[in-house]
Amino acid sequence: MTDVLADKRTATRFRVLVEIADRQPAVSQGEIADAVGVTTQAVSEYIRDLVDDGLVEKEGRSRYRVTKEGVDWLLRTADDVRRYADRVTEDVLGSVHEDAAIALDDVESGDAVTLTMRDGLLHADPDGNGSASGVATTDAAAGEDVGVTGFEGIIDLEPGRVTVYQIPPVRTGGSGAVDLDALRDAASSSDLVLAAGVEAVVALRRVERPPAVTFAVGEVAAAAAGRGLDVVVVATADTVGRVTDPLRDADARYEVADLG
Template sequence: MRGDISTSLSGIFMVSITLLAALFKTAFINGWIVRRVLCGYNKPDMVEILRNKSFATRFQILIEIATHGPTIQQRAIAQELSITPQAVSDYISQLEGESMITYLGRSRYQITREGVNWVLKNVREVKAYFDGIDSVINGIVISPAIAEKDIKQGEQVGLKMVNGLLYATADCQTKSTGIAEADAKAGEDVGVRDIQGLIEFSYGLVAVLVVPGIAKGGSRHIDLELLKTRLKGVSYVGAIGLESVAALHRAGIEPDYLYDVSGVVIDAALHGLSSAVVCTEEDVYALVSSLKDRNIEYSLISL
């Protein structure tokens, strides 16, 4: 009985280690890979044991009894799980009441057949969950990059971010390297596998320039020279609100983005690109909230 539980648990831990290794291997490749994993793509439903702390604690207590029982003190279980002895006592009472364990007296407990079946059921569910996640991750461990120069299949390449895009370069002195999956000419896309190390780049910044709403005069009541100065040298400019578009036109500037501006500048910042958003007062709160939610650094300037 203990052998079955130990074997199943070993399987869980091995799958978990494999999963975490894959996550950390790809997590620093580029922002869209991480979001692709976490945002779905047939990701299986979270199992109860990973979602419910109480559920997980019951599971762990049963494992402790199965592997160290029948003679095991509640204090030892509490220390192992970093919870109070009183909490262990409460859980054990519940488990005994549900016929998951049997109390044999004098700090002696034995897991019952019902308890074993419950543990193995959850082991299978967790393993299935991790297998599902693992399959998602394995589908994206080959990352696309743009060949900086001609590259041969099997060649080791360096990886770097340039203007928000991932490039594969023959220079392997970069902190992140990988192996080219195919031949590629300069400018072509190429798959890169066996990626090691961290790609060096810093998140971009967002400058938020606030324009009064039309009720307060709109674009007519801004410091036009301040707007021009703040946007000098800025590569990417977004506009939220018609007053902002008019303000930019007064400054002789055509906005790069008019729709889903907050999403665009956040994505750009996550790929190392800085930008500016000219925004009406009414829309500032929503924009700033979105930036804060993604931990994007921003500045706020009233025009």
């Protein structure tokens, strides 16, 4: 469990610091006490400890400001809480809901199945062995969709990598300035090819690898990499940021290269 949830005092300390950051520099200890659910005296003690630890600085009577160290601690702790919540949602609560998978062989309702991720899609194998399993809730022939519940274990999955290839916009050459041989090689070795910008679409068409998606490319690439796919994104120089921002937010593995 993340440290901030390990004990009540640490959790309250986190909440008090959040309230100070939200209200600074004029901080009402009474308002913080009401928001957090503790006494005003307790808030005063927490603030004194935060000042002593260098996370908050006092600027005057009832005036406080979160320090750089305090901001860093808040960000790290909030990230820990987010990751813990994601694990609860995916690994714990995920076991109580039903999902769909592609049957690798004939399956009957009630059969135990092994779960794997292939081509970014969940597959159920009644005869397989693996670290993740579930129970079929419907009948299905091989290749059909089957309902699965009672999830246990963690699917053995290596996250994919995203390579963003930057190409010039049309005003500086567009698809005509792209090394098509290099683009062809890059596209042929990937599981999924995406394009951001008209120039990118045209360049991929020229190597006979039309993109699967041309909108919300960063979000799609991040989701695909999270399901184990290696992704190539071709993007014009002025759209690269809109691709990499969602990748960074999703903690996806990615790199940017130049094809121009």
